[in-house]
Amino acid sequence: MMPDPHQLAALDAADPLASARARFLLPEGLIYLDGNSLGPLPAATPALLADVVAQEWGQGLIRSWNDAGWIDLPVALGATIAPIIGAEADAVVACDSVSINLFKLASAALAMQPGRRTILMEAEDFPTDAYVMQGLARIAGVTLRRVARTDLLAALDDDVALLLLTHAHFVTGQVHDMAAMSAAAHAAGALTLWDLSHAAGALAVRLDADGADFATGCGYKYLNGGPGAPAFAYVARRHWERCEPALTGWMGHAAPFDFAADHAPAPAARRLLTGTPPILAMRALEAGVATFAGIDMMQAEAKSRDLVRLFVAGAGGIAGITVDLLPVGRHGAQCIVRHPQARRVMNALIARGVIGDCRPPDAMRFGFPALTTRFADVGLALAALQAVLASGEWQDARFAPVGKVS
């Protein structure tokens, strides 16, 4: 059922997060519903980066490692990400990519569980998680077991060293109960590693409170750090002493500038660092994370869920579009609706100024980040989708799939 524009306007007027949109530079006239894939440009980023380049790098040169605090940036930035994901400051660092952090953290978990030889994960999770675990399983000589979402609990046998889970599913937006799954894993003697790529900045994640062991997630989606921004990595305090990833490097050393012959891990999450941190990307991520200043993540999660529910309910009434069950309970800030020619329909929608993306074979994905999305955007996006379907314009040759990234 299409939402009433007056109702949407009233929701925007009452939205306590409405002012956050002014923290971003959004292209005029565009309905951008792909912040779940690439967050928009924060208003503060261009000037911050220009200063980092011209002053910190150009003028300060090598001195900026000390004078501008570059050397501690991964830790300082981790501390600002920590409250967004319900973690204490020293448990989080900003570094590398999700793929690489998954490898590091899973290898650390395996080393802590010498009697167990299985990594368990959900078969329908984001494929890179599987690719990374396949590589790790091969070199570590352990088994990767992938089962359906509904079979996870039953598969938690006494050989499972690690349960890898995605907090909000990358396609459907379905949310795992972190407290319940962590408790189940621990009861079975397994550790948990959470992929927060579609959760950090979207959900009120509570890593510490919900018993997570390890976690990583994206800097370039809801955290607005820019394309390919550094990821973050988390390790719970109770594992700080024993956490020793197989993949390491001098920045994770207790005293990197002693140039000691042997590796000795740094305290807390700092030991998760590897090579020299990418300062320009770190500074951009800093500006992205700063867009969450003063944001209540419970409010943000609730707002996105309302947006998602309005959108899915509306899309379900459009001829040609099918939707899965209306989300109940917690849900990621993105959702999918389906069409057999999803790529063509999405291309036609983009031509009308509404940007989402696709996931094969038939899902069109739309994201509703709480900081940038207006309730009115839901109405405008639905109207555009209805027009694309009603006109049949998606069948036009110019909307045939092109490009490498879908």
Place this chain on the structure above:
Amino acid sequence: MMPDPHQLAALDAADPLASARARFLLPEGLIYLDGNSLGPLPAATPALLADVVAQEWGQGLIRSWNDAGWIDLPVALGATIAPIIGAEADAVVACDSVSINLFKLASAALAMQPGRRTILMEAEDFPTDAYVMQGLARIAGVTLRRVARTDLLAALDDDVALLLLTHAHFVTGQVHDMAAMSAAAHAAGALTLWDLSHAAGALAVRLDADGADFATGCGYKYLNGGPGAPAFAYVARRHWERCEPALTGWMGHAAPFDFAADHAPAPAARRLLTGTPPILAMRALEAGVATFAGIDMMQAEAKSRDLVRLFVAGAGGIAGITVDLLPVGRHGAQCIVRHPQARRVMNALIARGVIGDCRPPDAMRFGFPALTTRFADVGLALAALQAVLASGEWQDARFAPVGKVS
């Protein structure tokens, strides 16, 4: 012996690379001799990055993965780095850090050498190389053997799967003969992995011609990509089909946007990619690599060697400074001179506007990148060093060691 200023002026006047200095924004009045640690800011970088941020990210948003070519940037950038290191275009990608690439490439080498269980490296190499190999050896169940530089050839027994070498030593600037060491390794049945961190952009590296198997190196030193810039990774054509790192990710998949369940490596060096590429950092590296346009690396290597020889010869005549043997043959673009209170002397030198760095316990390190260093700079740096020593000002309390980065 201190060089004659007229001789230095004549060398600058005759220098075919002198015009390259205008490609950089160097702080007025500073003698920057630490480009071996962090390359200076290219003149083109600020405007390029501002455009990437405002246009490609801010306006193009998610569409820029196709429209601005972001998705192919690691491969396109690798192809521009390739000629600087004597490699064919498809053999190089820009990605991750040196630490991470060392892990990836060494893990691939181990998998290609199933009957061999030893990684051999030089004991005095950059410590992160050892830390990475320690972690890899632990998870792969192989042995890491570290021997003195002079014992490397004798240690090449039939259990060595991989010989890890640094082309130009990070402290001394000593150069390994890549062709000879590769041939010796191959004769013993071992593969070679070259750390080019202090060689790429400094030496006329010839990876393909000299028989290297794998290599990685820094983007933020001589390649001028900015602090913590992405590294690069190389795999020789003869290994493209069999090279399968244990650390992988969706960007190294043959068809990442098919979201296939199982990993299938991409062609050539593209298979070395892992997570989503850091676009802002990649674009900055692109501008850094572009400073090498039209540069003959044989000329660059020869110029830096001349600068190093003049500097070491001059420093050897300064009371209080000791130098190792004057470099003969090939040499990195950086060198060291020694003082028992290296950190204090360096701090005093920096206060006089001459920037180098230190490596414990007693080495002061100076870099002479061919694109930015004038012969006159050698004279000015030596005069400042002589003044610091002659005055005894380095004993002043304000020059006591501070800061985390030395």
